[in-house]
Each structure stands twice: as C-alpha cells, then as structure tokens.
Amino acid sequence: MIKEITAQMLDTESFIKEKVAEIKTAVGTGTAINALSGGVDSSTVTLLAHRALASQLRTVFIENGLMREGEPERIARLFKKLGVPVEIVDARNEFFSALRGITDPERKREAITQTFYKKVFGRIVMESGSVHLLQGTILTDVDETVAGIKRQHNVFEQLGINPEKAFGYKIIEPLIQLRKDGVRMLGRALGLPNEISDRIPFPGPALAARVIGEVTPERIATVRRATAVVERVLTGIKAFQYLAILHEDRVTGMRDGKRDFGLQIELRSWDSVDARTATPTRLSFDMLEKLAHEILADVPGVVSVTYNIAPKPPSTIEAV
Numbered sequence: 001m002i003k004e005i006t007a008q009m010l011d012t013e014s015f016i017k018e019k020v021a022e023i024k025t026a027v028g029t030g031t032a033i034n035a036l037s038g039g040v041d042s043s044t045v046t047l048l049a050h051r052a053l054a055s056q057l058r059t060v061f062i063e064n065g066l067m068r069e070g071e072p073e074r075i076a077r078l079f080k081k082l083g084v085p086v087e088i089v090d091a092r093n094e095f096f097s098a099l100r101g102i103t104d105p106e107r108k109r110e111a112i113t114q115t116f117y118k119k120v121f122g123r124i125v126m127e128s129g130s131v132h133l134l135q136g137t138i139l140t141d142v143d144e145t146v147a148g149i150k151r152q153h154n155v156f157e158q159l160g161i162n163p164e165k166a167f168g169y170k171i172i173e174p175l176i177q178l179r180k181d182g183v184r185m186l187g188r189a190l191g192l193p194n195e196i197s198d199r200i201p202f203p204g205p206a207l208a209a210r211v212i213g214e215v216t217p218e219r220i221a222t223v224r225r226a227t228a229v230v231e232r233v234l235t236g237i238k239a240f241q242y243l244a245i246l247h248e249d250r251v252t253g254m255r256d257g258k259r260d261f262g263l264q265i266e267l268r269s270w271d272s273v274d275a276r277t278a279t280p281t282r283l284s285f286d287m288l289e290k291l292a293h294e295i296l297a298d299v300p301g302v303v304s305v306t307y308n309i310a311p312k313p314p315s316t317i318e319a320v
C-alpha cells in the first residue's frame with residue numbers, strides 16, 4: 001500500500017531532501033538513467049534526480065515518433081538551459097514497427113511498453129552498464145492500473161512484474177506518493193519553469209493514446225497537427241487538459257464540391273483536479289467554432305470535428 005501525500009500535506013523542501021537522500025543511497029557510486037519525455041512528471045523527476053546525482057545521471061529523450069510537434073528539440077534545449085544535458089535517441093522505426101497492424105488498445109499499450117522498456121531502454125541501459133532507471137510514476141497511474149481501468153505504461157510492481165527480472169534493471173519512482181497537483185508544486189520548488197510545471201498532462205504512450213485504430217506515421221501526423229491546433233487555441237484557458245483524438249471510422253463530407261470520405265477528429269477538454277474524475281470544460285460556442293475552423297483549415301483530410309460532452313467516469317481522459 002502506497003501512502004499518499006496530498007498537495008495540502010506536501011512540504012516541498014523536506015520532500016526534496018528526503019528523496020535526494022533516498023536516490024543517492026539507492027544509486028551509490030553507480031549511475032542512473034532517466035527517460036525524459038517533457039511532461040510534468042518526468043521533468044520533475046529529472047530535476048530531482050539531477051539534484052541527487054549530478055553527473056552520475058544520464059538523461060535520455062526517446063524520440064518514439066509519437067510526440068507532439070517539435071517536442072524533442074524543445075525539451076532538450078530547455079533542460080540544457082537548466083544545466084541538465086539531454087541525449088535524444090531516435091527510436092521511431094522501432095516503435096512504428098511494433099505498432100504495425102495493432103488496433104486493440106491494450107495491445108497497443110503493451111507494444112509501446114515492450115518497445116520502450118525492453119528493446120530501446122534495455123539496449124541503452126545495457127550499453128551504459130547502469131542498473132537504475134528513474135521514473136516519474138505518480139499515484140493516479142498506480143490506482144488506475146490496479147483498478148484495471150487502464151494499463152498505465154509505467155506501472156510494473158503493482159502488476160506483480162519484477163522489472164529487474166523482466167527488463168534487467170531496477171526502477172526508482174520518487175513521485176509515487178504524489179498526484180499531479182503535488183508534482184507541479186514540487187517541480188516549481190525544483191526550479192522547473194512555469195511553461196513546463198503548468199503544462200497540461202500528456203500520457204506516456206503519447207499521441208498513440210489518441211489514435212483509435214492502427215497507429216501509423218501518417219495517422220500520428222494527423223493527430224499531431226490537430227493537437228498543435230488545440231493547444232494553440234486553448235492555451236491559457238482554465239482547464240486541466242485538452243486534446244484531439246483521431247477516430248478510426250471515416251464519414252462522408254464535401255470538399256471542392258465533391259463527396260469526400262474523410263477523417264473525424266474529436267476534441268476533449270477536461271476540468272479536473274487530479275484526473276480521477278473529470279467533467280468537460282464548458283467552452284463557449286464561439287470557441288468551439290474557432291477550434292473547428294482551425295482544425296479544418298490546418299489538418300489535411302478532416303471533414304468532421306466533434307466535442308466530447310461525457311464526463312469521466314464512464315469516459316476516460318484519453319481515448320485508448
């Protein structure tokens with residue numbers, strides 16, 4: 001049983017002190033590897049681990065081909081400014097080959113997990129001789145996995161999987177007692193700039209969690225464009241998270257006076273405190289129209305844009 005630390009209970013300074021000491025003890029004179037994705041959780045863990053380990057930490061950004069527009073370069077640049085060197089590892093082919101032909105949500109997550117931890121990370125860790133992997137798993141990830149709602153890609157122990165046996169390394173998860181609001185506080189206390197600490201959450205399986213049906217480079221490119229539009233238009237609104245989903249079904253539309261069997265994009269925007277429950281943001285109709293117009297103008301092949309109005313539960317925040 002993991003003991004929760006709520007944002008109200010969290011004393012960031014003593015938490016940092018305690019975790020820095022724990023990480024130092026666990027890693028000793030060895031080295032640790034840390035996969036940075038640019039999300040709030042992994043960014044916070046990167047700064048925490050950097051504080052504990054300095055040059056004993058190697059931070060990699062796995063370019064899995066499923067990230068948002070310009071993300072690997074942007075994050076590497078930003079962390080460089082914070083004094084943390086980040087190495088970008090191009091693993092796009094490995095992820096897309098593993099995802100080829102898969103449409104079932106759980107199998108998709110499993111393919112990403114296996115590619116990430118076993119293939120790509122296994123290789124990097126083996127080459128480095130390091131046996132420790134630092135990871136930003138939070139309590140919400142654990143809850144949902146244990147409840148069987150969704151397999152979060154970063155939860156092993158709770159599923160009875162021993163990562164040392166399965167993948168050959170130990171996982172250190174210093175944020176596991178916190179939820180998102182606590183992680184944001186901690187990130188800020190560690191010097192994470194607001195553009196990251198206030199960032200809306202982004203799932204581990206990245207844009208693959210937003211493609212219903214097969215994940216191909218082309219379909220990811222579509223959802224990536226739509227995501228960029230949604231994030232641009234909705235930046236600054238009061239919402240927990242907003243996203244675009246590419247549907248599997250096509251629908252008939254009209255383009256240049258001809259029928260066009262085109263793509264459907266679903267938009268979601270959520271009000272939530274900790275992602276356990278969520279309600280759709282009451283966006284104005286003007287805002288919804290603006291979103292629709294910009295998506296239709298910017299994302300090739302789309303003929304339908306819808307807005308989700310179902311709460312979580314029974315919905316979930318992501319679509320896969």
Ligand code: XMP
Nearest residue numbers: 150152153201202203204205275316317318
């Ligand atoms: P759901 O879709 O389960 O999402 O309502 C809850 C929150 O978690 C994020 N999410 C994930 N994060 N690995 C992650 O690290 C995952 O597999 C994953 N799936 C969802 C989601 O964006 C939301 O904030």
